[in-house]
Amino acid sequence: MKSPFGFTLTEILMVLLLVSILSAVVIPQFVDFGDEAKKAVTNDRLLAFKLAIIGDSRIVSNGAYLQPGFEAQVGDLPNNLDELVTQGALPAYNPFTKRGWRGPYISNSDSSWNRDGWGNLLVYSKAGRTLTSCGPDGACGNADDLSMSF
Numbered sequence: 001m002k003s004p005f006g007f008t009l010t011e012i013l014m015v016l017l018l019v020s021i022l023s024a025v026v027i028p029q030f031v032d033f034g035d036e037a038k039k040a041v042t043n044d045r046l047l048a049f050k051l052a053i054i055g056d057s058r059i060v061s062n063g064a065y066l067q068p069g070f071e072a073q074v075g076d077l078p079n080n081l082d083e084l085v086t087q088g089a090l091p092a093y094n095p096f097t098k099r100g101w102r103g104p105y106i107s108n109s110d111s112s113w114n115r116d117g118w119g120n121l122l123v124y125s126k127a128g129r130t131l132t133s134c135g136p137d138g139a140c141g142n143a144d145d146l147s148m149s150f
Contacts, residue, residue, distance in 0.1 A: 035136065038117030039146065042133045045116060046148040049124075049131050052084050052105035053077060054150050070105050073098070077126045081114050116146070 055069025070078055073093065078084055083101075085108040093102035107113060114122055116133035123132040123140060128149075135144030 038136070041117035042146050043148075045122070046131050046133065046146065048106060049081070049084070049122065050148055050150045070101075070103070073100060073102050075099060077129070078124075079126060081122065081124050085113070 051067065051069065053070050055065060055072050056067040057065060059066045065072070070084060074090060082088075083090065084103060084105040087101045087103065090101040091099070093100035112119065116122055116135075118133075118136050118138065120134050120138045123134065124130075125132070131148045131150070132140060133146040134140040135142070135146060137144060
């Protein structure tokens with residue numbers, strides 16, 4: 001006696017085959033989201049550091065830059081990224097000459113303020129005028145590095 005409500009073994013195998021093919025195509029698309037998000041966070045952080053160092057020349061009011069940055073106010077590039085958040089031995093800002101440290105230039109309220117999306121410290125080069133993230137592997141000098149010049 002045949003039951004009209006059951007599935008044959010062939011039908012079940014075809015459904016399993018279809019589900020496995022779809023899984024093989026779809027799952028890798030979702031796995032990359034974590035890495036892409038970390039890359040986006042890192043690019044945003046590199047841009048924030050760049051703007052903190054050299055300022056944002058697009059923001060002008062009455063002929064004056066509203067976000068001049070560290071370089072314009074202090075007169076030189078920072079020796080390290082810490083100078084963007086702490087004054088240290090740098091001269092205080094003088095409103096008459098418009099020179100001196102007037103920071104913090106970047107927020108350090110988060111403990112990872114100087115790290116990339118993968119948790120690695122950002123590499124700053126004053127001489128090369130670059131900011132670099134060593135990427136997911138944490139080793140600089142290979143193809144997965146993210147870098148920004150200023």
